[in-house]
Amino acid sequence: MFHKILCATDGSKAADHAAMTAIELARETGGEVTFLNVEVIPGAAVPRPPYWDAMELKPEETKSKAGLNEAARLAREQKFDRFHCESAHANRVADAILAFADDRHFDHIVVGTDVRGGFERVATSSVASVVFGQARCPVTIVH
Numbered sequence: 531m532f533h534k535i536l537c538a539t540d541g542s543k544a545a546d547h548a549a550m551t552a553i554e555l556a557r558e559t560g561g562e563v564t565f566l567n568v569e570v571i572p573g574a575a576v577p578r579p580p581y582w583d584a585m586e587l588k589p590e591e592t593k594s595k596a597g598l599n600e601a602a603r604l605a606r607e608q609k610f611d612r613f614h615c616e617s618a619h620a621n622r623v624a625d626a627i628l629a630f631a632d633d634r635h636f637d638h639i640v641v642g643t644d645v646r647g648g649f650e651r652v653a654t655s656s657v658a659s660v661v662f663g664q665a666r667c668p669v670t671i672v673h
Contacts, residue, residue: 532638532668533561536631538623538657539597540567544642548672549601552640553610555670562612564636565601568626569619580629584618591615624660632666639669 537552539545552563568581592598598615605613620626631639643658662669 531561532556532559534634534636535561535563535638535640536627536634536636537563537565537601537640538568538627538642538661539565539601540623541597541600542642542644544644544673545597546600546604546642548640548642548670549597549604550608551670551672553605553608553613555638555640556612557608557610561638562614563605563610564614564616564634565598565605566627566630567595567598567615567617568623569595569617570623571619571621578621580622581618581620581626584616584630587615587617624657624664627657627661628664637667639665639667640672641669642672644673 535552535556537548539549556563592602592615595617602615618626641658641661643656645656658671662671
């Protein structure tokens with residue numbers, strides 16, 4: 531059973547589908563969902579951990595964060611209140627998702643992808659493929 535579900539969101543339609551899947555999974559298992567938005571800071575010259583400046587946001591603070599506002603709206607629309615919104619900075623999104631999941635002891639990750647055309651294409655490209663290949667917990671990929 532999944533108690534702590536991490537759902538990465540970026541404002542895309544695939545991320546919205548992932549959010550709905552995470553909500554449904556949490557509802558079925560009695561778990562909670564954390565929606566995570568990773569803001570990319572490209573090519574930082576100083577070595578950094580996989581993510582930094584992680585912060586929990588109140589629902590009214592999510593408006594400026596890509597995807598978090600929509601994920602929170604979807605949860606409220608589904609009358610689901612066991613969710614949190616978090617934002618973090620990173621150089622690489624997949625590495626941030628993986629480290630965040632490990633650091634916070636999530637037992638399931640849900641990610642969206644726009645890649646279509648079979649599992650082979652999903653498995654060879656995208657953030658979802660890196661998360662799927664390296665996560666220490668089950669991963670659901672939604673498109």
